[in-house]
């Protein structure tokens with residue numbers, strides 16, 4: 001029942017979101033700052049997702065990007081990003097997803113990410129592996145950072161801090177290491193899980209950006225930590241997620257110790 005609800009909610013969000021994709025009058029609003037956007041599709045997706053989860057489990061705790069927390073005294077917590085990749089979406093770039101993670105007693109137990117444009121449904125359950133459209137996936141085998149393809153993202157503020165996004169990014173690209181920026185942290189993580197990228201790092205993520213995706217990487221055989229190399233929790237800001245083999249090398253560069 002938990003799994004079915006997770007899958008149904010993720011698909012319902014994606015259906016509504018797609019419906020708005022060709023809407024020429026799509027309502028777009030700013031949150032804080034000029035480019036931190038939210039569209040009517042984010043709200044519609046969120047509404048469809050919440051209806052399904054609340055319908056099935058009215059007493060579960062929910063946290064969702066646009067509505068915030070629906071606090072309940074429950075060991076279950078649903079962590080929802082109704083559209084991850086809103087800036088892409090608002091510009092008509094067909095790369096974004098719905099991401100939902102489910103925690104039990106503080107531990108992520110399941111995650112689902114659906115990219116409706118590529119029709120890719122990622123699912124992970126703790127201890128049971130990760131799948132893409134039902135087929136098991138695993139991280140890449142690349143052990144050489146210099147031959148790796150990385151992905152990152154940038155927060156809306158904080159970009160110029162010491163050891164912040166710009167500095168760290170420049171360390172990698174100066175080495176000639178390809179670093180992509182797709183605009184959806186959940187997709188970045190799923191593509192590490194699927195072996196398309198060898199590693200991902202980002203400063204200042206929110207819990208809903210990484211909740212489902214970090215479990216996807218772990219269940220696909222990868223490694224996820226904070227910038228110190230310690231246990232990752234989606235409630236702290238910085239993330240490194242890799243195939244495991246290049247993890248220590250990435251940490252050295254991030255911390256300017258290479």
Ligand code: IPD
Pocket residue numbers: 081083084085086087152153154155156182183184185186204205209
């Ligand atoms: C954003 C995306 C992006 C990341 C930003 C997030 P949103 O989420 O995940 O890749 O770089 O930090 O805020 O706003 O599109 O849900």
Ligand code: CA
Pocket residue numbers: 081083084085185208209
């Ligand atoms: Ca997000």
Ligand code: CA
Pocket residue numbers: 042065081082083084085086
């Ligand atoms: Ca979002």
Ligand code: CA
Pocket residue numbers: 037065086
């Ligand atoms: Ca957002």
